[in-house]
Amino acid sequence: MLVTLFGCAGRRPGDLGVRGARLAPCPSRPNCVSSDAPDAGHRVGAFALAVEPARAWQAVREAVAELPRTRVVTATDDYLHAECRSALLGFVDDLELHLRPAEAVVALRSASRVGYSDLGVNRRRIQALRQVLRERGIIR
Secondary structure, eight states: OHHHHHTTOOOOOTTOSEETTEEOOOOSSSSEEETTOSSTTTBOOOEEBSSOHHHHHHHHHHHHHTSTTEEEEEEOSSEEEEEEEOTTTOOEEEEEEEEEGGGTEEEEEEEESSSSOOTTHHHHHHHHHHHHHHHTTSBO
16 A cells, blocks of 8 residues: 555665766676676667767657656766656656767766566667657657
8 A cells, every 4th residue: 555655666766977077887697688787687778879969868858858757867967867657556767868978979877766576667768768869860
């Protein structure tokens, strides 16, 4: 009953954001994906821009805001943090994107706050976002 009332948000991690031009490393658990991850189990490709960075960043921000059950928490000229809730129990995942204009990419990280496995939810979220942005001609 309490889970239904309060959801499974977990505590917002303290290591979110960009440090040393990189997003936080994924934990050893398989519930996180990141374009900055050194290992294949957590790695996903960054979004390679097909348009100029300012236009791409605006489109990325709009696409994230359109994701179901997603709330943008922080949005700056080069960083975005959103909280994505699961439909059933309200588990919260943290989605982060970092615009890197010099590299013409958007780096990304999506991680569950609680639990061990996410059953591929974070990877599918990134794939869905990638598909939307490709269809809009924003990324390659």
